[in-house]
Amino acid sequence: MTLISSKSWRMLRSNRTALVGLCIVTGLLLGSLLIPLLSSASPDSQDFERFLSPSFQHPFGTDALGRDLFLRTFAGGRISLFVAFVAVGFSLLIGVPMGLIAGYAGGKVESLIMRFVDLMLSFPSILLAIVLVTAFGGASLQSLVLSVGIVGIPQFARQTRGEVLSLREHEYVLSAQALGFGHVRILLRHILPNAIAPLTVLSTLRIGTAVLEAAGLSFLGLGVEVGTAEWGVMIKDAREFMSQSPWLAIFPGLALSMTVLGFNLFGDGLRDVLDPKQVRKG
Amino acid sequence: MLQYAGRRILGMIPLLFLVILTIFLLIRSVPGDPARNLLGDKATPQEIERVTEELGLNEPLIVQFGIYFSNLLQGDLGRSYLKDQAISVEIGERFPATFELATAAMLLATFFGLLAGILSAVFRGKWLDYLSMFLALVGVSVPVFWLGIILIMFLGGNHPFPSAGRVDWGAHHAYEPGSEFYILDSLLHGDFAMTWELLRHLFLPAIALATIPMAVISRMTRSSLLETLHQDYVRTARAKGVDERRVVLKHALRPALISVITVLGLQFGVLLAGAVLTETVFTWPGLGTFIVDAVNERDYNAVQGGVLVIAVGFMVCNLLADLSYAWIDPRVKL
Numbered sequence: 001m002t003l004i005s006s007k008s009w010r011m012l013r014s015n016r017t018a019l020v021g022l023c024i025v026t027g028l029l030l031g032s033l034l035i036p037l038l039s040s041a042s043p044d045s046q047d048f049e050r051f052l053s054p055s056f057q058h059p060f061g062t063d064a065l066g067r068d069l070f071l072r073t074f075a076g077g078r079i080s081l082f083v084a085f086v087a088v089g090f091s092l093l094i095g096v097p098m099g100l101i102a103g104y105a106g107g108k109v110e111s112l113i114m115r116f117v118d119l120m121l122s123f124p125s126i127l128l129a130i131v132l133v134t135a136f137g138g139a140s141l142q143s144l145v146l147s148v149g150i151v152g153i154p155q156f157a158r159q160t161r162g163e164v165l166s167l168r169e170h171e172y173v174l175s176a177q178a179l180g181f182g183h184v185r186i187l188l189r190h191i192l193p194n195a196i197a198p199l200t201v202l203s204t205l206r207i208g209t210a211v212l213e214a215a216g217l218s219f220l221g222l223g224v225e226v227g228t229a230e231w232g233v234m235i236k237d238a239r240e241f242m243s244q245s246p247w248l249a250i251f252p253g254l255a256l257s258m259t260v261l262g263f264n265l266f267g268d269g270l271r272d273v274l275d276p277k278q279v280r281k282g
Numbered sequence: 283m284l285q286y287a288g289r290r291i292l293g294m295i296p297l298l299f300l301v302i303l304t305i306f307l308l309i310r311s312v313p314g315d316p317a318r319n320l321l322g323d324k325a326t327p328q329e330i331e332r333v334t335e336e337l338g339l340n341e342p343l344i345v346q347f348g349i350y351f352s353n354l355l356q357g358d359l360g361r362s363y364l365k366d367q368a369i370s371v372e373i374g375e376r377f378p379a380t381f382e383l384a385t386a387a388m389l390l391a392t393f394f395g396l397l398a399g400i401l402s403a404v405f406r407g408k409w410l411d412y413l414s415m416f417l418a419l420v421g422v423s424v425p426v427f428w429l430g431i432i433l434i435m436f437l438g439g440n441h442p443f444p445s446a447g448r449v450d451w452g453a454h455h456a457y458e459p460g461s462e463f464y465i466l467d468s469l470l471h472g473d474f475a476m477t478w479e480l481l482r483h484l485f486l487p488a489i490a491l492a493t494i495p496m497a498v499i500s501r502m503t504r505s506s507l508l509e510t511l512h513q514d515y516v517r518t519a520r521a522k523g524v525d526e527r528r529v530v531l532k533h534a535l536r537p538a539l540i541s542v543i544t545v546l547g548l549q550f551g552v553l554l555a556g557a558v559l560t561e562t563v564f565t566w567p568g569l570g571t572f573i574v575d576a577v578n579e580r581d582y583n584a585v586q587g588g589v590l591v592i593a594v595g596f597m598v599c600n601l602l603a604d605l606s607y608a609w610i611d612p613r614v615k616l
Contacts, residue, residue: 239563253432
C-alpha cells in the first residue's frame with residue numbers, strides 16, 4: 001500500500017492505541033462475518049426455549065422469541081458495519097469533491113458550497129438524521145444509510161477544503177499549474193493524494209460515529225425494520241424485559257460499544273501515526 | 283465587541299431563514315399525500331379533500347411557505363392536527379423539561395470533566411491520566427440510550443432513583459406549579475422536599491446525557507492546560523517559588539479555560555439534541571420525545587415545529603460560544 005508506507009506501518013505497530021483498536025475492529029468484523037456463516041442455526045430461527053440464561057449452548061442466552069442471542073449479536077454487527085461503511089463511503093463520495101472544488105475554485109463557488117456546509121452544520125446531527133429519515137419515507141435500510149451518509153458530508157467537505165487550501169500554495173502544485181496541467185488533473189493527481197492521510201483518519205472516526213447514529217435511529221424505531229437482528233433494534237426490544245432478562249440488553253450494547261470504541265482507538269492511533277500535527281476536532 | 287456581536291447576530295438571520303426553508307422543504311417532501319398520511323388509509327376522498335383544503339395543501343408550495351413563514355414570524359408554529367392544539371403551546375410545555383435535563387447534564391459534565399482534565403494534565407503520563415483519558419474514550423463510545431438502560435437496571439426502580447418521568451405528582455402536592463420549570467418553581471416556593479423529589483427523577487437521565495460532553499470537556503481541559511503549563515510565564519512563576527497548586531489553578535488554568543468555555547457552549551447545543559435518545563429511554567416529557575412521537579404518528583406539523591425549536595436553540599448556543607470566546611479573549615477580536 002502506498003497510503004501506509006513501511007515506516008508508518010512500523011509506527012502503527014508500535015502505537016498501542018491503534019493496535020488495540022485494530023484488533024477490536026478486526027475481531028468484530030471477522031466475528032460478524034464468520035460466526036453466522038459457521039453456525040448451523042439461523043439468527044432468526046425461533047428454535048429454542050425463550051428467555052434462557054447464558055449457558056454453554058447459548059453463551060448470550062435466548063430472547064423473547066427463542067432466538068439465540070449470541071448469533072443475533074454477531075449477525076447484528078453485519079448490519080451495523082454495513083450501514084456505517086456504505087454511509088461513510090457516501091459521505092466521502094459527495095463531501096470530498098465538494099471540498100476539492102470549494103478549496104480549489106475559491107470565490108463565489110467556494111462561498112456557495114461552504115454556505116451549504118454551514119447550513120447542514122446548523123442542525124444537530126441526530127436531529128438532521130431524524131428529519132431525513134422522515135423525508136425519505138420512514139424507517140428502512142435505504143433511508144437509514146442515506147441519512148447517516150448525508151449527515152457525514154459536511155465534515156468531509158470541510159476537512160478536504162482545509163487540506164486543499166494549504167496544499168494549493170505548495171510549489172509542486174504551482175509548478176504543475178505553470179506546466180499547464182488541467183485543473184482536474186492537478187486536483188486528482190497532485191492534491192488529492194496528499195489529502196488522503198487526514199481523510200483516512202476522519203473516515204475511521206466517522207465510521208464509529210455512524211455506527212452509533214445508525215443504532216440510535218434504529219432504537220428510536222427510525223432505522224431498520226422491527227425484528228431485524230440489529231443492535232439498536234435488539235436494545236429497543238430488550239427494554240421490555242429489562243428486569244427479567246437483563247442480558248438481552250447487555251450483550252448487544254456491549255458489542256455496539258466495543259465497535260465504536262475500536263474505531264475511535266484505531267482512528268486516534270492512525271492520526272498520531274499519519275498526521276501528528278493535526279489538532280483534535282471537538 | 284458590541285459591533286462584532288451585532289454583526290454575528292445579523293449574519294445569523296439569512297442562515298436561520300435557510301434553516302426554516304430546509305426543514306419546511308424536507309417535511310413537505312415526505313412521500314405520499316400529507317392529508318392521506320394524516321388520516322390513514324381508510325379515509326374517504328371527501329375527507330382527504332376537506333383536510334387538504336383546511337391545511338392549505340392545495341396551494342402552490344411557495345404560497346404554503348409564505349403562509350407558514352408569516353405565521354412563524356408571529357410565533358405561530360401551526361396546529362398539531364392529531365391533538366388539535368397549537369404546537370407552540372405544547373412546545374412551551376415541553377421545552378422546560380428538556381432545558382432542565384440539559385442544564386443538569388451540563389453541570390455534571392462541566393464539574394467532572396474539568397476535574398478529570400485538570401488531574402490528567404497535572405499527573406500527565408501517570409496512571410490517573412491514563413485512567414481518566416480511557417474513561418473519556420469510553421464516554422464517547424458508549425451509546426447514550428444503552429447507558430441509560432444499564433443505569434436503570436442497576437440504580438433504577440423507585441429506589442433510590444426513579445427511572446421514568448419528571449415527577450410523581452400523586453406523591454406530593456404542596457402547591458400548584460406556576461411554571462413548567464419545576465425545579466426553579468419548587469425553589470421559589472421554598473418546597474425543598476419537592477426539589478429533592480425532582481432532583482431524584484433528574485439524576486439518572488442527567489448522568490446518561492452527561493457522558494459525552496464530560497468526555498469532550500475533560501479532553502479539552504487536559505490538552506489546553508498542558509499547553510499553558512509549558513508557557514514561559516508559568517515557568518517564571520514556578521521559579522519565583524509560587525506554590526504548585528496556585529501555579530496550576532491560577533496561572534495555568536485561567537487562560538486554558540478560554541477554549542474550554544467555548545466548548546461548553548457548543549456542547550450545550552449538542553445536549554439539546556442529544557436529549558432525543560435520553561428522553562426516549564427515561565420517558566422524559568421533553569422536546570425529544572415530542573419529536574419522536576410526532577414522527578411515529580406522522581404529525582408532520584409537530585415534527586417541523588419541534589425540529590425548528592431545537593435547531594434554533596442549537597444555533598443560538600453556537601453563537602453564544604463564539605461571542606464568549608471573543609469576549610474573554612480580546613486577541614480574537616475580528
